[in-house]
Amino acid sequence: MLKTDYLIIGSGIAGLSTALQLKDQGKITVITRGELKQANTYWAQGGIAAVMTKEDRFVKHINDTLDAGAGHGDRDAIRHLVEGAPKAIRFLESIGVKFKKEPALEGGHSVARIWRTTDFTGQDILNQLIKAVQKAKNIEVKDHVDAVELIVKNDRCNGAYVRVQDQEELHPIYAKRTVLATGGLGQLYAKTSNTKAAAGDGIALAAKAGLEPTALEFIQFHPTALNHDDKGRYFLLSETLRGFGAKIVNVEGKSFLDEYDSRAELAPRDIVTRAVNFELANGAVYLDMRHLNGKEVKKRFPNIYKRLKQYGLDLTNDLIPITPVAHFSCGGVPTDLKGTTKLPGLSAVGEVAYTKVHGANRLASNALLEAVVFAESIVKEIIRQKETGAEAEITEVDPSEIPKVVIESLPQVKAYAKRIGQIMWERVGIVRSEEGLKKALKEISEIPARDYRIQNRQIVCYKLIQACLHRPLSLGCHYIASDLD
Numbered sequence: 001m002l003k004t005d006y007l008i009i010g011s012g013i014a015g016l017s018t019a020l021q022l023k024d025q026g027k028i029t030v031i032t033r034g035e036l037k038q039a040n041t042y043w044a045q046g047g048i049a050a051v052m053t054k055e056d057r058f059v060k061h062i063n064d065t066l067d068a069g070a071g072h073g074d075r076d077a078i079r080h081l082v083e084g085a086p087k088a089i090r091f092l093e094s095i096g097v098k099f100k101k102e103p104a105l106e107g108g109h110s111v112a113r114i115w116r117t118t119d120f121t122g123q124d125i126l127n128q129l130i131k132a133v134q135k136a137k138n139i140e141v142k143d144h145v146d147a148v149e150l151i152v153k154n155d156r157c158n159g160a161y162v163r164v165q166d167q168e169e170l171h172p173i174y175a176k177r178t179v180l181a182t183g184g185l186g187q188l189y190a191k192t193s194n195t196k197a198a199a200g201d202g203i204a205l206a207a208k209a210g211l212e213p214t215a216l217e218f219i220q221f222h223p224t225a226l227n228h229d230d231k232g233r234y235f236l237l238s239e240t241l242r243g244f245g246a247k248i249v250n251v252e253g254k255s256f257l258d259e260y261d262s263r264a265e266l267a268p269r270d271i272v273t274r275a276v277n278f279e280l281a282n283g284a285v286y287l288d289m290r291h292l293n294g295k296e297v298k299k300r301f302p303n304i305y306k307r308l309k310q311y312g313l314d315l316t317n318d319l320i321p322i323t324p325v326a327h328f329s330c331g332g333v334p335t336d337l338k339g340t341t342k343l344p345g346l347s348a349v350g351e352v353a354y355t356k357v358h359g360a361n362r363l364a365s366n367a368l369l370e371a372v373v374f375a376e377s378i379v380k381e382i383i384r385q386k387e388t389g390a391e392a393e394i395t396e397v398d399p400s401e402i403p404k405v406v407i408e409s410l411p412q413v414k415a416y417a418k419r420i421g422q423i424m425w426e427r428v429g430i431v432r433s434e435e436g437l438k439k440a441l442k443e444i445s446e447i448p449a450r451d452y453r454i455q456n457r458q459i460v461c462y463k464l465i466q467a468c469l470h471r472p473l474s475l476g477c478h479y480i481a482s483d484l485d
């Protein structure tokens with residue numbers, strides 16, 4: 001049994017930013033299910049959005065975010081996000097992240113405001129966060145520890161039941177405040193840009209504790225991943241490539257995006273994704289940078305260039321075959337602007353949280369930003385509670401109350417997860433229909449969910465499909481095919 005002041009579940013930008021900003025407030029325990037770097041943050045390429053130049057204004061970033069989200073985001077939450085951005089950048093710089101002097105442009109942004117280090121900005125950010133966390137005295141990090149359930153007692157969250165890798169039993173970790181920072185759910189889909197860890201666990205944990213997830217129907221599919229399954233992940237080809245001038249062409253080598261939207265390559269992701277998806281029905285679709293200065297392309301995107309070389313492709317000379325992939329969950333566990341959930345003692349931050357900033361579709365490079373800004377909000381609230389003596393005491397459970405879980409063999413779990421992924425991709429993917437969604441519910445319910453990992457996936461899939469069924473009209477990245485299509 002372990003007792004801590006603050007338990008943070010997840011070691012991506014959301015979890016580690018929270019831990020670092022909390023470091024003077026007490027004992028912090030960060031748990032993470034795999035290696036420390038197994039997080040979507042590590043794979044973020046484009047960068048982080050912030051209004052930091054003379055020609056830019058907060059109101060422009062707010063309007064761009066609202067527009068990308070199909071008007072479904074909440075203006076107050078977006079203002080909180082956008083106005084917190086310069087401080088978020090300064091926080092990252094303070095731990096050693098070195099952003100380039102000039103911001104980049106990405107789809108949906110009316111002004112260049114994407115701050116990047118290289119074309120693998122997420123890696124640079126996560127590396128610095130990890131270094132800073134490892135130096136901090138009060139922060140203990142435990143890897144290969146899976147949060148399985150929240151400890152709910154006396155109507156509040158008192159920590160989490162965890163499973164240490166390869167063990168059969170669960171153990172409680174008690175905390176005055178627990179922070180869910182478990183990231184997204186892309187791994188519920190057969191094709192995804194997300195890491196293996198991103199299976200929607202935080203949403204399942206919260207749902208099992210009685211918190212209803214919100215806006216799960218808004219799954220963002222990214223239009224340009226390399227069309228190659230690399231051990232369960234698809235390598236992303238960042239939006240900044242299109243910001244730099246890359247074209248998307250069909251099997252005949254022709255550009256087609258302007259037939260779908262006047263902004264063409266720089267239209268918001270949902271529009272580009274659907275266009276690519278429709279064109280794929282006629283044959284392969286490619287990202288094309290051959291018309292651009294090859295030296296400049298290599299200089300600007302050295303890591304993407306190198307990575308594609310490993311797949312036998314030259315970004316400057318070859319057509320790069322692409323596919324859309326499940327990329328980001330706009331919905332999640334609902335929180336207020338302080339990152340607090342309706343369950344006392346529980347906060348949520350980063351991709352797992354639903355803060356209302358993304359609306360029906362996320363604007364590029366607002367996700368890393370959301371994680372840092374709301375981490376700060378959570379910390380502020382914790383400090384306020386501490387100072388006003390409002391921090392609750394921990395209630396422990398009787399050992400007999402510790403839940404027992406079924407653990408099946410890894411190949412079996414993988415096989416069930418694969419089947420779920422196929423169903424979700426086919427029936428709950430880029431284009432949905434009521435009939436398909438209902439079939440998906442049935443098919444997923446037929447998969448034996450004995451193991452807790454499959455149970456969690458099933459819970460999140462049910463919630464997600466039900467959210468889709470409750471929204472019969474298309475909005476943002478939730479697209480329902482009508483008879484007219």
Ligand SMILES: Cc1cc2nc3c(=O)[nH]c(=O)nc-3n(C[C@H](O)[C@H](O)[C@H](O)COP(=O)(O)OP(=O)(O)OC[C@H]3O[C@@H](n4cnc5c(N)ncnc54)[C@H](O)[C@@H]3O)c2cc1C
Pocket residue numbers: 009010011012013014015031032033034036038039040041042043044045046047048049122145146147148181182183184193194195197198199201202236327328349350351352364365366367368369371
């Ligand atoms: C390829 C790619 C490129 C992207 N590019 C950008 C970009 O340029 N700009 C941008 O703003 N956003 C981008 N995004 C989105 C952004 O990276 C993520 O939304 C963001 O990193 C999420 O941060 P997080 O800390 O919430 O989650 P993550 O970074 O995914 O971290 C989640 C953590 O929780 C852990 N975890 C999960 N379940 C459990 C459990 N049950 N128990 C214990 N630990 C658990 C995981 O192991 C992981 O450590 C990109 C995403 C991808 C996949």
